Amino acid sequence: MKNKRNLFSLISMIIVFTVVLAGCGSASNSDTTSGQNSKGNTNKTIRVGYQKGNTINILKESGILEEKLKEKGYSVEWKEFVHGNAVVEGLVTKNIDFGHAADGAGIQAQAGNKPLVYVGADLPNPEGVGVLVHKDSDITSIKDLKGKKIGVLKGGNHHYLAVLALEDEGLSVDDVEWIYLNDAAQGRTAFETNKIDVLATYDPFLAGIEIDLETVNVTEGKDYGYPNRTFYYANEDFNKENPELVALILEATDESDTWANENKPEVVKLVSKMLGIDEAIIAKATDRRKYGVNNINEEIIAAQQKQADVYYELGLIPAKIDVSEYMPIK
Structure with a gap:
């Protein structure tokens, strides 16, 4: 019995020592973006932020991104946020690597000197x-x-x-x-x-x-020159160190969007179940839009700049900004 107690004590000490070492390892990597490559991260997990109901939900349910990243030795962690500004905050605090949010969220982040990068855009809606x-x-x-x-x-x-x-x-x-x-x-x-x-x-x-x-x-059928795009954003460091992964995520998103355009009844069922909203409502919203990913270009930048200028005039942001500084053309 004494030998058994000694053995149990030895095992307990080993477990405690192992946990302490693991904790030290976690602390040393706490400032490292999860998705970063061999430059220091061994986790190899891409953290993607999303809101219920936006187009990235289709990507999440499709499994296309998981399949593509698995070939590269990466996995995906999906993190849900209540609104776009929270997604952006997750990016600038390095709690996520990639996210999807509306145009205004990007403008407000830049006006607050919060670093992120626009890496793609949805088609106009x-x-x-x-x-x-x-x-x-x-x-x-x-x-x-x-x-x-x-x-x-x-x-x-x-x-x-x-x-x-x-x-x-x-x-x-x-x-x-x-x-x-x-x-x-x-x-x-x-x-x-x-x-x-x-x-x-x-x-x-x-x-x-x-x-x-x-x-x-009262605005239906009117053209006010507003495309109403939602954007794909990346953590600044993640985008700089892993451009190939950003490109892969956008490629996977565009593939799932292509599927969505060809299978809108299935999209309606998917989003309706996700949001708990009647299928007729989701069908109306889905039928009047087309899914797809655009690269950032001069036209997209010009529309976003116009919106940023209006936000400044309205006092929604504290200073004028040049959105092109956050919107590199590839």
Whole structure:
């Protein structure tokens, strides 16, 4: 019995010693991006940030990225975030290597001197945002918005659309009362209960309100020169040290997007289950867009610069920025 106790004590000491060594090893690599290659990281895990419902969810469910990375000796860790600004924060704090977020999130990050890199863009989705009014209201066009309460998520793509629409009709941002909302659900509630006159919003919430309520989209069919792109971003160090992995992720995304365009009924079922939203709503949002990945080019940069300039004029960012500094052309 004594020998057994001694043996147990010896094993316990070995386990403790092993755990201590493992802890020291983890601490020494705590500042290293998980996806980095043989320059110091042995984990070889790419951390990808996503939000429920955006296009990268299709990539996540397809398994295409896992298959491609496995050939290179890498695995994928998927990290969910509640909104785009949180994805960006995950990138700049090196908690993720690659992520997907809206245009405004990138502008605000750059204005805050937070380092990241735009590495690709979704195809334009101008119909994915809109400005809604109740069908029985006295508002029939953008001109009628003067003096009205407009609900938006401050700095969102739909906020930007509403500003462009006002300017197109010769109105200014001071001609309306902006009601800043915390999230899309709060916006719908405020609209349904008539606490606001107008709601600017985005898919799939836009599609949901259009289906569930009697509304008029006063920006529908109008061209305000706004592509409404969502962007692919990378951690600055990860992009610099692993350009081939960034290219591989974008390639995998484009492959899953090609599948999505050819199999929209399956996409509807996938996203509907993921979000817990009725398939009819997801179908409406999905049918009016095309999936795909674009490389950063001059046209994309020009549209993003215009948006950044408007954000500065509105006081949404503290200083003018040159978006091309964060948007390298490959």
